[in-house]
Amino acid sequence: MTSSTNMRLRLPLLCIILEVILIILFGTLVEYNDDTHAKLWNENRTDSATRNDHENEFYYRYPSFQDVHVMIFVGFGFLMTFLQRYGFSSVGFNFLIAAFSLQWATLMQGFFHGLHHGKIHVGVTSMINADFCTGSVLISFGAVLGKTSPVQLLVMAIFEVTLFAVNEFILLSILGVNDAGGSMTIHTFGAYFGLMVTRVLYRPNLDKSKHRNSSVYHSDLFAMIGTIYLWMFWPSFNSAITNYGDPQHRTAMNTYYSLAACTLATFAFSALVNPEGKLDMVHIQNAALAGGVAVGTAGEMMLTAFGSMIVGFLAGTISVLGYKYLTPVLESKLKIQDTCGIHNLHGMPGVLGAVVGAVTAALASPDVYGHGLQRVFADVETGKWNPQSRGGFQAISLAVTLGMALFGGLITGFILKLPIYGAPPDTHCFEDGLYWEVPGEEEGHQELYEVATPNEVEKLSS
C-alpha cells in the first residue's frame, strides 16, 4: 500500500476529518466581530448619532480583499499551470489547499492575534489575513510542485499555517515591526519553508520525469494569466491591511511603481542572459513579480516613487539572475529541487524587501512623516519610537523569520517523508494522470495522456 498513489480513502478521510474539526472549532471559538454582527453593529450605532453604515469596514477593505482573493486562487493557481501535464493539479490542488488553509489560518491567527473573552472575532480583515497566510503555503507549494500528493500538501498546510501564525505573532505583536505586505511573514517565510521541505524530500532520480518538467506553448499562456493577475493586484495585496488613508494609498502606489520598474529589468536581463537574445517565459512569468515582493515591508513607508522603482529594478534583476545561474546550482550542489523557482521570486526578493524595510524604517523621521509618523509606526504613540532601534527590530525579524522557516520546513519535511501519503513515484512526477481523471486530447493524441494505472505504478516504483 505504501507506494500506491490511490487517493480513494486517504484523501476523503483527511478532508472530512479536517473539515469536521474545523467546524467544531469554529462552532466553539468563532464569533462575528462588531462590524458583521447584527446586534453589535446596530447597538453601537444607536449610541452614536454620527456613525452610519457607510463606515462599516466592509466598504474600505472588501475591494482589497477581493483583489487578494484573485491573487490567491487565480494568480497562484494559474501561475503554476506552466507545466505541460500538470494544469489540473496546479489549479486544483492550489484550490484545495487554499480552501483548507484559509479556514485553519482564521483559527491560528485569531488565537495568536488576541482572543476576545476567549473568542475569535472575524470580519473582512481576518479574511484578508487568512488569505495572506494561505499565500505563504502556496509559495511553498511552488517548490514541491509536481512531486507531492494532495494528502502531503494538506499535511504541509497544517504545519505551515500554524508556524506562520507563530512567526507573525512574534514579528507583529512582540517585536512590533512593520510588514504590511509580508516581505518577511509571507514571502521569506513561505519560500525558505518550502525550500527546506523540498530539500528534505530530495529525489535523486527525478530526472526520470524530466521530460514532463517543462512547458508547452499553451500551458505558458495559461501561466501568464496567473502572472498578470498577480502583477496587477499586487498593489492591493501590499496595501490591504495598512492603516486607512495615506498609508494605504501610498502603499498601493509604491508597489505599482516598483512593479513597473521590475518589469523593465526583467525583460532586459532575460534577453541579456540568453545567447541568442531571446526572452524566456520563465523569467517573464516570475521575475516581473519580484518588485511586488521587495516592497512588501517598506511600501507603506515614505519610500518615494523613485525609491520604489530602484527597489523594483534590483528585485527583477536578482530574480532573473537567480533563475539563470543560482537555481541550477541549488539543485546540483545543495540538492534543492525548486520546481517554480520560488527562491528567485519569493526568497531573495523577500530578503531584499526585509532589508529595504529595515533601512527605510531606520531613516524615518518626523520631518518627513509629520503627524503621519504614528500612522505608520505604531510605537510612536507609546513614546517608545526610535528610528534606529526600529530598523534593528526589522532586521532581527528577518533573522527570526528565516530561522522559523528553515526549522519548520525541516520538521515538516521529515513528516512528509513518511511513506503513507501516496506521493508520486520518481517516474510519474509532474503528471496529472496520477490523481486526476484526464480526458484525451483530440483524436490521435490520446496516447499522450495515457498513464500507468496505480497497479502499474506500484510495479514501476517497486
Next chain:
Amino acid sequence: MTSSTNMRLRLPLLCIILEVILIILFGTLVEYNDDTHAKLWNENRTDSATRNDHENEFYYRYPSFQDVHVMIFVGFGFLMTFLQRYGFSSVGFNFLIAAFSLQWATLMQGFFHGLHHGKIHVGVTSMINADFCTGSVLISFGAVLGKTSPVQLLVMAIFEVTLFAVNEFILLSILGVNDAGGSMTIHTFGAYFGLMVTRVLYRPNLDKSKHRNSSVYHSDLFAMIGTIYLWMFWPSFNSAITNYGDPQHRTAMNTYYSLAACTLATFAFSALVNPEGKLDMVHIQNAALAGGVAVGTAGEMMLTAFGSMIVGFLAGTISVLGYKYLTPVLESKLKIQDTCGIHNLHGMPGVLGAVVGAVTAALASPDVYGHGLQRVFADVETGKWNPQSRGGFQAISLAVTLGMALFGGLITGFILKLPIYGAPPDTHCFEDGLYWEVPGEEEGHQELYEVATPNEVEKLSS
C-alpha cells in the same frame, strides 16, 4: 428550410428587432434615478448641507456590481467551455444572451418592482438586479448547452426573464421573503426552468454526438477559469443587494466560509466515488460552487461561520453525489439531458438553500439580532414580524418558485420545439462549426474541425 441551421437571416432579424424594441421601450419608459440624474442628485444636495457625493450609492454598490458582472460573463461563459468543440458557442452565446437579457430584465423588473410616475428608474442597483436575472437564464442555458441554436436561446431568454420577474415580484414584494443571494429566485428557478425545457426538447438520438460531449485537456483548464471566478466572487454575489452595513458584510463572510467548506467536501467525495480514487474535473468545476448557492437565502442572516460551513459541506456532498449517481438516472429514466449538470450545481443546492433560509428565518430572534433585526427582516418595522410565519413564507416561496419554473419551462420548451429556429441536428450537437467560422488547428489538424456545410447538414438530418 426547417432543418437548415443557417443563421444568416434568422439571427440578424431577431437581434435587430429585439434591440429596436428595447430601444423604443427604454426611450419611453426608462429614466435616470436620483443617484444618476444630474438634476435630481444635485437638487437634493442643495437641500441638505450634509449630503455629499461620496454618499452616492455608486460607491457602495459598484464594486459588488463589477464582481457580479465578472461572474455572469467570465464565470458562466468560461465554466461552459469544458466541451472540446463548443468553446466559441459557450462563451459567445453566453455573451449574446446575457447582453440581451440584462436589457430585457431591466424593463421587466422595473415594471414589477414599482414604477415612478409610470417610469422605470435605473441605477447601479437595477444593474445588479438585471445581472442577477441574467444569471438565471444562463443557468438554464447550461442544461441545453450544445443542443440549441442562438435563436432558440434568445427566445428562451425572452420568456424566462419575464417569468423570473413575475416570480421575483411574488416572492419579494407579495410574500415579502428574504432571498438576497437568490437561492430560490435565481438558482432554483433557473435550474428547474432549464431542466423542464431540456426535458421537452429531449433528443432520443443524442448519442450520435456523444463523442463531442466531453472535454479535452485544455478545455478543462479554460473551464476552471470560469469556476475560480465564480467561486471567488460569490461572496459579492450574495451580498450585492443586501442592506448596507452589517448585513452586507456578514453575507459576504458567510458565503466565503460556506464555499471553503464546500471545496473540501467536493475533493473528498470526488475521490471517494471513483474506483481508483482519482479526482474528476467535472466535480471540481461545479460542485465546489454549490456552497455559494446554498447560502443564497440565509447568508444575510445570523447563520454564523460554522453554520455556513455545515451548509457548504452538505451542498458540496450532495452535488458530487448528484453528478455521480443522479444525473445518469435523470437522463435514462426521466429523459432529462442536462449537459452541465445544473441540477447538481443549482437545483439541489438551491432547494437546500431555500430550506436553510426558512429554518434560519424561523429561528431568528431579537435576542440574537438586537436592533439589527429590522435590517434583515423588512416586516419587523411594520410590526407584522413573527419568526415562525416568516419561516413559513420562506417555505411557501420555494413551492411557488418550483411551480413557476416547471410550468414556465414546460410552455417555453414547447415554444422552442417549433422547427423554425435552426436547432442543430442530433449528429451535430456540441459543435461550434455549425454556427461559427472555426479556424483550423495548427497544420495537420485541420481535418478535425471540418464540419458539414449547411447543405450537407440538411441532407444528413433529413
Next chain:
Amino acid sequence: MTSSTNMRLRLPLLCIILEVILIILFGTLVEYNDDTHAKLWNENRTDSATRNDHENEFYYRYPSFQDVHVMIFVGFGFLMTFLQRYGFSSVGFNFLIAAFSLQWATLMQGFFHGLHHGKIHVGVTSMINADFCTGSVLISFGAVLGKTSPVQLLVMAIFEVTLFAVNEFILLSILGVNDAGGSMTIHTFGAYFGLMVTRVLYRPNLDKSKHRNSSVYHSDLFAMIGTIYLWMFWPSFNSAITNYGDPQHRTAMNTYYSLAACTLATFAFSALVNPEGKLDMVHIQNAALAGGVAVGTAGEMMLTAFGSMIVGFLAGTISVLGYKYLTPVLESKLKIQDTCGIHNLHGMPGVLGAVVGAVTAALASPDVYGHGLQRVFADVETGKWNPQSRGGFQAISLAVTLGMALFGGLITGFILKLPIYGAPPDTHCFEDGLYWEVPGEEEGHQELYEVATPNEVEKLSS
C-alpha cells in the same frame, strides 16, 4: 547586423537606459500628492476636525483604477493573443510597453497637467491617467502587431506617449472639452497614430507570413478572455476620472447600456455578412467593444440609457461592416496593414464618439442638468459656458486629435523604419520564435515551433 533580429544587446540596453532615465526624472521631479503623503494628508486633517481617512481619494478611485489596470494588462494583452503563434509576444510585449508607458506617461502628463512648485504630484488619479495614456499606445500596437520588434515598440511608445500628453493638454486644458472616457484622446488618437505608423512601415511582401496571420481554436479562446474583460470593465474605464457622484454613476451606466446594445448589433451583422450565416470570432472579439469607445465622450452627459443604446448599436454595426468591407480595401488600396483591425474597433467608433459628444454637449441645457450642469461642463462656473460653442470646441478637438495622430504617426513611422531595431523579416512576421524561447508542443509537434536561428534569418532576409 542590421537585419539581425538578435535582441541580446539592443533590448537590455534600451530597457536599462530608459529605466535609469525614468528613475532619475522621478527622483528629481515626482512627489507624493496630498492624499499619499504622510505629512500632508495628516497635516490637513489636523486643521479640520471633520475630515477623516475615509475621504481619501483612494477609496473613490482605486476600484476604478484596478478595473482599468485589468483592461490594460489582461484586456489588451489577451485580446491580441488570437494569432496562432504570437501569444507570448502579444501578452509579453503588451506587458513590457505598458510597464514602460505608464511611467513615462506619469512624467509627460504631470508636466503638462500642471506642476506644483516645479514638482509632479502623484496619486491614484495620476495612476489612472497614466494607464489611459498607455491604452493609447496599446491600440497602436494592435495595428503593427506581429511586424515589429520589442525595441521598435518601446521607441514608438516614447514618441506616442509624449504626443498623447500634448494632445490631451490641448483638448482638456486649452480647449476645455469633455472626454472622460477618451473617445478622442485615447481611441481616435491611438488608432490613427497606429494606422499611420503601419502605413509607413508597409511591407509589400507580408504575404510570406500569411499562413501565421490567423488564429487557431484555442488562441481564439484566449483572445475572448481579453474581450470579455474589456467589455465588462469598460463602464469603469469611461467613468474612472469623471467628477464624483452622479457623473461617475451615470457614465458607468450609459457605457453598460451602450455595450449591451452593441453586442446584439455585432452578432446580428456578423451573421448577416457571412454567406452561410456563420458568426466570425474576429467580429465578436472586437466589434462588441465598439459601444464602449463610442460613448467615451458623451457617457458622462445626460445621454440617457436609450441614447446610449442607439450609439452602441451604431458602433457595433459600423465596426462589423468595417472588418468585412473596409479593412481589405485599406490594405489593398491604401497599403495600411492593420493586424487587429484597430480602425474598426477604435478608429471609426472613436470618431463616432467624438461626434456624439459634440452633439450631446451642444444640446445640454440647465433645464436638463439643473445644478449638475457645472459638474459636467467645467466652464459653467466661469460663466463662459454656451452649449453651441461647447459643441463646436468638441468638434474642433476631433480635428486637432486627428491631425496630431496622423502627423505624429508619420514622423514616428519614419523613425521606426530605420534598420537598427531588429524588426522581423517578411518571412517571419507573426512568429514568437524570433524573440522568445518557445517550448515544443507535446511530442510530435515540435517541428511546428522550430524557427530559423538569427543567422538563418539573416541569410533569408538578405
